[in-house]
Amino acid sequence: MIEKGGIHGVARAAGVSLMTVSRAMRGVEGVSEGKRAEILTIARSLGYVPNNNARALSQSNSTLIGVSLPTLFNDVFADILAGMRGTIEAQGYSSVIDTTEYSAQAERRWVERVLSWRPAGVVLTGVQHDPEVRQLLRAAGVATLETWDICDDPIDICVGMDHRAAGLLLGRHIARLGYRRPAFVGVERGQDPRAEGRARGIAQAFGEVGVDVLPVHAAPPDNTYRMGADGFRAVLAAHAPDVVCFLSDPMAFGGMMAAARMGLDVPGDIGIAGFNHLDLNTVLPLELTTVRTPRRAMGVQGARALIARIHGVVQERVVALPCELVPGATVRAQ
Amino acid sequence: MIEKGGIHGVARAAGVSLMTVSRAMRGVEGVSEGKRAEILTIARSLGYVPNNNARALSQSNSTLIGVSLPTLFNDVFADILAGMRGTIEAQGYSSVIDTTEYSAQAERRWVERVLSWRPAGVVLTGVQHDPEVRQLLRAAGVATLETWDICDDPIDICVGMDHRAAGLLLGRHIARLGYRRPAFVGVERGQDPRAEGRARGIAQAFGEVGVDVLPVHAAPPDNTYRMGADGFRAVLAAHAPDVVCFLSDPMAFGGMMAAARMGLDVPGDIGIAGFNHLDLNTVLPLELTTVRTPRRAMGVQGARALIARIHGVVQERVVALPCELVPGATVRAQ
DNA sequence: TTGTACGCGTTATCAC
DNA sequence: GTGATAACGCGTACAA
Secondary structure (H helix, E strand, O other), rough: OHHHOHHHHHHHHHHOOHHHHHHHOOOOOEEEEEEHHHHHHHHHOOOOOOHHHHHHHHHOOOOOEEEEEOOOOOOOHHHHHHHHHHHHOOOOOOOEEEEEEOOOHHHHHHHHHHHHOOOOEEEOOOOOOOHHHHHHHHHHOOEEEEEEEOOOOOOOEEOOOOOHHHHHHHHHHHHHHHOOEEEEEOOOOOOOHHHHHHHHHHHHHOOOOOOOOOOEEEEEEHHHHHHHHHHHHHHHHHHHOOOEOOOHHHHHHHHHHHHHHHHOOOOOOEEEEEEOOOOHHHHHHOOOEEEEEOOHHHHHHHHHHHHHHHHHOOOEEEEEEOEEOOOOOOOOOO | OHHHHHHHHHHHOOOOHHHHHHHHHOOOOOOOHHHHHHHHHHHHHHOOOOHHHHHHHHOOOEEEEEEEOOOOOHHHHHHHHHHHHHHHHOOOOOEEEEEOOOOOHHHHHHHHHHHHHOOOOEEOOOOOHHHHHHHHHHHHEEEEEEEEEEEEEEEEEEEEEHHHHHHHHHHHHHHHHHOEEEEEEEEEOOHHHHHHHHHHHHHHHHHOOOOOOEEEHHHHOOHHHHHHHHHHHHHHHOOOEEEEOOOOHHHHHHHHHHHOOOOOOOOOOOEEEOEOOOHHHHHOOOOOOOOOOHHHHHHHHHHHHHHHHHOOOOOOEEEEEOOOOOOOOOOOOO
């Protein structure tokens, strides 16, 4: 419908050739300024928008970067994305977002779809993918960034963090405070590999002080806060822990609310810890014990590395950004 | 790089013509099953992904739906989107997301970009846009859905809700409980037209009981929870209200936390109300007084209407979905 | 069942 | 500074 004239219509209306319109629209040299202004006015009045499919087809280089996120219901990914987008757009690239709902299958389908647009680069969340994803991206020779997690052999490059180390950091802090009956509330196995990594780190920390078991409760899918609250009750009934670590801050908050409802004092009766240090924490009466993750920096540095990679510059293939313990006040003090 | 062979490479490797490969890849008739399997295997091993730019260029019909959201840092839009995506994908369409950060300029640029892909449909959040947006979309003749808000003359079709009516609903409830010194905490003017509509509704409700002023505090941009907390303190100091309505639930929660920190009892000393009824509320010790918005339904019905519109079916141009008051416990009882 | 010619809208290249 | 022509990779229509 838009092609009732397309570039031809504009050219005809302006009394010039296609090429002159093309040059005028793109802002490249080869058109007198007067003519350019005239053409732009006509194009605008005709509602002409260049056809990117044709442009992409006739050119080999693209400025499109596809970004895959597990979900939009998590400020973590919004933070990472915010960091990326600033950089991506400042460099003249544009991004296209999609979510996989934590499904490897959906991620694979998305990779095929985005590759069909011949993007300059692709961003994936995490390092665990359908085997075909790696193969597709490698075969396409497309610059690929994996983020949020790290691994030894990324598809292309990787800017993330070590979730196990982060769990270890948190776990050691908690263990040092004397807790000996920890528990973890997360989601079903395979749903969130990063959370599993953190749980392993926590388990390792407690292993170092002779506690060999970290009971894990997998919350059935629901709203995050309720998952935290229900998970807290479940793990309390099943394992009588003295401290409960949660997959995330929102879940930990749910746990805190459940504790209050049960008449339990935090941290007097039981300790609670979250993960990520999200905005919510800044207003809580009792600051949550958690780990601050470098989400925004990850986005910025990841995008920079990806664009450098697109330009053929390869630095380190894997960059792990550091986390920071937030002692908070939901576990007991020394 | 991927075109080291492209469809030609596959055809050559399989010993057939381009068209046979094309047919095999698309799953249409005209290829023997044996040959199809063989071709698919070869294509896969060669990492061949069809070029969507070429496909889109050669066809007039697209299955792409572009969706514009203000931000990802708000579960409201995640909810709407979740509702849409299910429908969109079930109908064989695919969606591309972008965020505008509440900037009309960014929205206009996005509309141009998405139109350059010749989408089947476009979804915009809200009804207030740069004038050119309307012109571009109308000129392109692309099916367009506006959502989350409503207006009398949508660009094309509109499935949303009446924010002023929602504010009126909430305001009347609060006014009926005897409150007479209301205040509103929102964001700077123009940042969120929907919130302004709700504030107008609240003001109208209080106008009905003879209270003609609704002091409004515009929180400077920050994290939502802190904006709520800081806004609460500011509005309290400036206007000594007996009830504070917030732009959203998360801000209201920030306000509740600030009240607690100031030693104020809610609702004993002061009333608080939010908007949207988000997941957070389900775990709070004191359920927030708020309005439940039909976000998911809006997404589902909006997507259905848009796809019907794409297929040429036009029902009502504007559909307003109803909201529901959640009395909660953060304003005093009757 | 399989292959050939042409067109989609744009840009690069070369000629004027 | 401007215009003509040939790609880009795929799908449609038709021919074999």
